[in-house]
Amino acid sequence: MAKRKIIITVAQTGAFHGKEANPNIPLTPQEIADSAYDCYNAGAAIVHIHARDKEGLSTNDPNVYNEIGSRIRAKCNLVTQYSTAPANRAGTGAEDGMKLLYDPNLVKPDMCSLDCSLISTSWDGRTFVYEWFRDFLLKYAKMMKDMGIKPELECFEPTAVEDVFNILQPAGVLDDPVSLSFVMGMDKISQGAISFSEENIDFMIRKLPKDRFVNFSTISIGAKNHVPGMAMTVLKGGGARVGMEDNIYYGPGELLKSNAQMVERAVRIIRDLGFDVATPDEARDILKIPHLS
DSSP, rough: OOOEEEEEHHHHHHHOOTTTTTOOOOOOOHHHHHHHHHHHHHHEEEEEEEEEEEEOOOOOOOHHHHHHHHHHHHHHOOOOOOOOOSSSSSOOOGGGGGGGGGGGTTTOOOOOOOOEOOEEEEEETTEEEOOHHHHHHHHHHHHHHHHEEEEEEEEESHHHHHHIIIIIIIGTTOOSSSSEEEESOOTTTTOOOOOOOOOHHHHHHHHHSSSOOOOEEEEESSSHHHHHHHHHHHHOOEEEEESSSOOOOOEEEEOSHHHHHHHHHHHHHHTTTTTTOOOOOHHHHHOOOOOOO
């Protein structure tokens, strides 16, 4: 019997901490592309991408995303997944995250994230209110579909999962298989976000439809949650998400040396659990994403 293929997604950078937290976090387009290639060689299939400006600050500038995407595409066939979350800076809102979709010169990614919850996040003395309303989600899920970009739906709490299958998919803006992530462990800084626990993973999984395949993973935030969340989700039928966006430590008090180091650990765990690791082309087949020409 063939082993189930597990898709590994690596989220390398994020929008919050930088080299002050871990000097090995990639921030420039070249660093992000080099890190992505190392993760590809280690076993990752999807790279989740956040961009930073020349000062290392979070940005939604399409030009930076285009440079990152071009550099990665020149090296390998990783499935590229751009973040559409608004940059972590004063004055930004939900629409700012979607700027790249309007860029006529867009180096089109295979996927884009689409956050599906109403939350507020407090960070660095500021509070951001993320207004990802249903009309907003319907508009941009349709836009992504029309552009041939597969959404990766990030769900910070249970009603967001319900909205994916009760509101968005019945509206015809999401093709099967739906791909989503349970975001867990941001509750300390984000009002409205669910905490991390196995009980909550199980609760979110029970919200998924039983009559069709859904690709899901858990974004397990924090050093204590990261590896357990990844392993439990794989055992429960999902994929693996790792990377310095979610956790900067390899072990207690030991900073990660690279994102590839965490991908290598994920590969070992997945194989030890009796599964196999999906290549980028196998991930494209699973998710019904076109292969690169």
